[in-house]
Amino acid sequence: MPLPTPNLDDRRFQEIVDQAKRLIPHYCPEWTDHNVSDPGVALIELFAWMTDMVLYRMNQVPDKLFTRFMELVGVKLQPPRAARAPVTFYLSAPPEQDLLIPEGTEVATVRTETSPAIVFTTEVDLLVRPPKVLGAFQYFAQGPQENAWIAHDLRRLELPGERLPLFSPEPQPGDAFYVALEHDHSNHVLALVLECEEAGGAGVDPRRPPLEWQVWQGPVSRWVPCELEHDGTGGFNYSGEVILHLPPMQPGAFQGLSAYWLRVRLSEAQAGPGGYKVSPEIQKLRLEARGGTVGARHATTVLDEYLGQSEGTPGQGFKLRFAPVLPRDPQRDTLTVEPPGGPLEAWQEVEDFADSGPEDRHYTLDPLEGTLTLGPALLQPDGSVYRFGQIPPKGSVLRFSRYQYGGGVGGNVPKGALSVLKSSVPYVARVTNRQEAVGGADAQSLEDAKVRLPQFLRTRHRAVTADDYEYLAAQVPGVARACCLAPGAQPGAPGDPRPGEVVLLVLPQVRRREAMPQPEDLALSAELRAAVLNHLADRQVLGSRLEVRAPQLVWVTVDARLRPTDPALAAEVQAWAEAELYRYLNPFTGGPRGQGWPFGRDLHVSELYALLQRHSGVEFVEELHIGLSEPGSSAPPQPAPHRLSLARGALICSSRHRVRVL
Known part of the structure; x- marks a missing residue:
């Protein structure tokens, strides 16, 4: 059973009032009117209310001691998590040369009278390249292997009357049309402007053509699907545009040509009703870059913030202007110290000063309050003073080079909510998030930390048991649930982990948990899988092999x-x-x-x-x-x-x- 919480004084307001009234005859016998309308009784009730507040605060002392104990064992309240969402930038016109949308570009929701704008910041650079076609090929799924590939010169389509069939004369599932691109167009919005013969794909339903658009993603993932935003050709039945959202690409070599590959393939639905009777033909083909997609998180960036000047004493504290502070990049987000007449110094953030020496340029940062603290100096048993970290010389100017603040459940915005471009980027016509933002969480409460304290003491920063792996994996932003497969009753059973192997099943977070889930929402992304592996890499048992995958x-x-x-x-x-x-x-x-x-x-x-x-x-x-x-x-x-x-x-x-x- 849990340890009982001591109640230092259990008296309440009415008990204090009754006790004071019982003492009136002893100390003031001439006072005989004890009704609530008497001014003296009103004063008794006022002071009883004040005493009740004092007793309440006194009874919070055990909670304060509990909090101090959590600080001693290293338990810290978790800061808020920032929601993440892929943000798509649509260009006003196809670029004629490479267009850079820099990291740190800010987009936001629409500000209203009742709610402020929610700002997201892109995490990496997005380079939109104009596509350049190196070649095109037809692939026939059936027939002799030596005749499976046919190379085409797309420049012939500039001649009058020329047509190019996309598939075999009698289209079969697996037939494909390949386009080789010179540059990497990962995460691009790509438009294929086509002129097609009217009703060229005889027999096909223009609303549901049996087509699959795919890109090559290397020998492991092989061909992965593209997201089709719009098919204005009705499955190559009339002229129009096909707008695709390309996933990450990898170079590959087909027919002796090394390039980045895009293909359209006939799916298995081609064998059923509604398939092509004859191959559709195109008269013109032009590829255009219409934009790109990049990851963004719920954060606002602050650059080169002035903190103050050093007094030359140990244990100095400074406060950032905005809080809570999101996780920092140790290469860019750091404290800079400029001593009088000296060069600029970059200092290193540490969790504590336990391992800091007198010459170490260390500091700590509380992300919840935004408080930055320099190393203290403590008196040793031999009478000397030991400094836990270097002290900036008096008069040194302290600045924080870069940090981001934000996070919380408010960042879990629905798709289409991020529509305001706050940064000035040329040639960008509009911006939107085509997927909902997920992963945002508020800062951890004290009550939640109390509940999780026993598990923290049991696992700390190591992963030994299955519970340890599940608990630590759940700390990774974007993970909703985790399950570590332990060996079954029969060793060596199919699907069981082998000796020295740990299998961790991860279920990603989604925004609408109660609704019918969609398969694409439950898919384990490569980014989330890598984040879990990196988080557990330094915590798992030496010599064990960790495999992270999605559950069946x-x-x-x-x-x-x-x-x-x-x-x-x-x-x-x-x-x-x-x-x-x-x-x-x-x-x-x-x-x-x-x-x-x-x-x-x-x-x-x-x-x-x-x-x-x-x-x-x-x-x-x-x-x-x-x-x-x-x-x-x-x-x-x-x-x-x-x-x-x-x-x-x-x-x-x-x-x-x-x-x-x-």
């Missing part, structure tokens, strides 16, 4: 038929039942405890019956079936047994549910 997702669909107690409640019951199913079968909010579906937990049809019977408007559940489906597939769900068994580390996600109330 099992997409479940429920088909239920309910009988309402009153036909007038049918619409209400249906909406409630669908919302409950999406909430319960959810990796973030689902499961019996509402903390996310437990990793590897089976699903039984009986718990869904019990779930849908909770509403008073449901008389009984007439029928309920569980099915398994693939995201984005038009095929009907596959029937699942009454008890759906999950593999270790697998998670249940809601697919499209169907609830009928009759």
Whole structure:
């Protein structure tokens, strides 16, 4: 059981008033009117209220001691986390030469009367290059291998009457048209301006052409899909523009040509109805750069802030103008000291002064309060004074070269909210975030730190047990949940980690946790995977090998038929039942405890019956079936047994549910 909290004085306001009234006859017997209307009683109540406040503050002493203990063991309140979002810059015209959108460009939400603008700052430079085509190729998926590739000279399209077929005469799944680009166009908004023969792709549905746009991303990831923003050609059926958002690219060599590759490929849907009967043909092809996408975080940048002058004494403190301060880059975000008549010095930030010597140019920075502290000097047992860090000479000018402040849940803005360009960038017509911002969190509260203290003392900065790995992985911004797979009951079982191997399953954060998740939102990005690996690299056991991957997702669909107690409640019951199913079968909010579906937990049809019977408007559940489906597939769900068994580390996600109330 937890240790009892001492209550130094448990008296309350009314008890103090009653005690004072009982002492009146002893000290002032002539005072006989003890009603609340008496001025003396009013004074007693006033002083009793003041005494109650003093007792309340005195009873907070154990909390203060607890806080001091947490400081002694190294527990610090976590500063706020900054939300991140990819921001897309659209240009006013295709550039004729390379266009740089520098790091630190600020974009913001629209300022209103009730809410200030939320500012995001780009984290890296974005270089938009005009595309230059080196070559084009057709690839036939079927037929002799020696005739699978056909090279084309796109300059022939400038001649009148020339046409270029994109696929084989009888298009088959896997046929593709390749374009070789000279430069890296990672994260570019690329437009393909096409002139096509009217209704050239006979038989295809212009609204759903069986096309896949992809770029080459190296021998590991191979071909990855592009995001299609707009297809004005209807699948090459008429002239127009195709606007793509390209992911990161890697150079590759095909047909002896080393370049950056973009291709359009016929998907497996080509084999079904609505596929091309003949290959579409193009008469003109021009590639244009329309913009680019770069990562940004909820932060405002401050450059070269003046802090003050040194007094030449140890333990000096300075305060930054803005707080809370976000994590710093040790190469750029640092304290600079300019001694009188001396060169500029760059000082190093440390967590504490325990290892600092008299000549070390060290300082600490409290990110929550923005307080910068220089090293102290302490008296030693032999009478000498030891300095924990160097002291700037008197009169030295102190500045902070660069820092960023911001963060918090307010930065988790929806997509399209970042639409104001605060920095002046030429040729930029508009800006937007095409995805919602995620990862923002407020500063840690004291109560939360108290709850997490035992786990902190157990794990500290090491990862030994499975709980250690899960706890430390959850500290990485952008991680919602983590599961460390431990060896099973039978050593060497399929999927179990091998000796010396640690398998960590990571579920990324999403903005809308209660809604039906989308597969792309639950995908583990390369950036988040690298962040988890870097965070655990110095904390894991020496000699162990860590593998970070996404959990296996099992997409479940429920088909239920309910009988309402009153036909007038049918619409209400249906909406409630669908919302409950999406909430319960959810990796973030689902499961019996509402903390996310437990990793590897089976699903039984009986718990869904019990779930849908909770509403008073449901008389009984007439029928309920569980099915398994693939995201984005038009095929009907596959029937699942009454008890759906999950593999270790697998998670249940809601697919499209169907609830009928009759």
